[in-house]
Amino acid sequence: MTIEMKVMISTEEIQAKVQELGKKIDAHYAxxxxxxxxxxxxxxxxxxxxxxxxxxxxxxxxxxxxxxSYAGGTTSSRDVKILKDLDGEIRNKDVLVVExxxxxxxxxxxxxxxxxxxxxxxxxLCTLVSKPSRREIELxxxxxxxxxxxxxxxxxxxxxxxxxxxxxxxxEIGL
Ligand code: IMP
Ligand code: MG
Numbered sequence: 664m665t666i667e668m669k670v671m672i673s674t675e676e677i678q679a680k681v682q683e684l685g686k687k688i689d690a691h692y693a694x695x696x697x698x699x700x701x702x703x704x705x706x707x708x709x710x711x712x713x714x715x716x717x718x719x720x721x722x723x724x725x726x727x728x729x730x731x732s733y734a735g736g737t738t739s740s741r742d743v744k745i746l747k748d749l750d751g752e753i754r755n756k757d758v759l760v761v762e763x764x765x766x767x768x769x770x771x772x773x774x775x776x777x778x779x780x781x782x783x784x785x786x787x788l789c790t791l792v793s794k795p796s797r798r799e800i801e802l803x804x805x806x807x808x809x810x811x812x813x814x815x816x817x818x819x820x821x822x823x824x825x826x827x828x829x830x831x832x833x834x835e836i837g838l
Contacts, residue, residue, distance in 0.1 A: 695785075702758060704728055705728065707822065727749070728745065730770060731746055768799060788803070789805065
């Protein structure tokens with residue numbers, strides 16, 4: 664199947680942004696003596712996480728979590744189910760949650776609630792892309808790559824029906 668794809672954010676722009684985010688993250692955690700752990704939400708964050716962690720000089724661990732969002736009951740209220748939990752402990756550590764894209768913010772706000780109960784030293788958010796016009800819940804995103812309009816995008820980890828994650832740029836597809 665061929666699909667029409669328009670480049671929205673080029674490989675070069677992404678790579679430059681990742682380096683910039685890495686420097687900001689290093690500066691932010693420079694004076695903390697706590698252990699730093701990057702938590703990637705599978706599967707979308709994998710490509711971003713792989714590049715981002717190599718742009719951070721401070722020593723850190725990587726951990727991953729899979730959650731699924733679903734509409735609960737007959738209301739539009741949402742809940743998230745943990746499909747794969749972290750392998751390690753986060754108590755007393757500096758936690759940086761790494762996401763591919765924030766849309767409504769529902770998934771991430773629930774994930775933060777869950778992680779907060781485990782008493783980390785701090786929790787911050789880093790997302791490559793945000794669609795602010797779609798936000799239903801306010802989130803304080805400390806490290807942001809790009810803000811985009813409400814268009815469906817794929818590539819650099821982002822999928823459509825589990826495909827196109829491997830594309831090295833972010834493209835807009837006509838659905
Ligand atoms: P939220 O809970 O609405 O913020 O959901 C965010 C999740 O929706 C992301 O982690 C993606 O999996 C998915 N998503 C939202 N917008 C897009 C898009 O444009 N392309 C691919 N996935 C998207
Ligand atoms: Mg996702």
